[in-house]
Amino acid sequence: MRLYSPKSLFQQLEAAKEECIRANVGVRGRGQHKIILPKALELYARDAGLGAQEVVAAVECHLPEGLRDAVRRSQQQAGRARGRGGGGGGVEWKPHNLAFRYLLAKELVGGSPACSRQLEKGGPVSAPLRAEL
DSSP states (O other): OOOOOGGGHHHHHHHHHHHHHHHHOEEEOSSSOEEEEEHHHHHHHHHHTOOHHHHHHHHHTTSOHHHHHHHHHHHHHHHHHHHTTOOOSOEEEEOOOOOOOOOOOHHHHOSOHHHHHHHHTTOOOOOOOOOOO
16 A cells, blocks of 8 residues: 655656556567556556557556567567568557455564464465554
């Protein structure tokens, strides 16, 4: 969970957007490279009336230089394949990851025996998230 402050909301949201793009965009494959984009961007593209290549162009500027070059090479290969009548290259939409986990530091556990045993085993402590007001 993140908290955003009103003073720097725009900057914080821009940083979160870049972090999300860098964590979820990639290039896969040999020969016929595919650009991997999260399914959420596909849904956004549909709502906004954008094509896959327009979405790629929008996220490309937020990628590290090495990945940006790989994306450009992938787009060039996909363009050549379309020109020859082939289908290769293009975009692959990565499905949503619905798994949710969080880790608690030993100091935050507060002496719970079950949590302490799990931490001693080297495993994460995960439990339903509860908020008490």
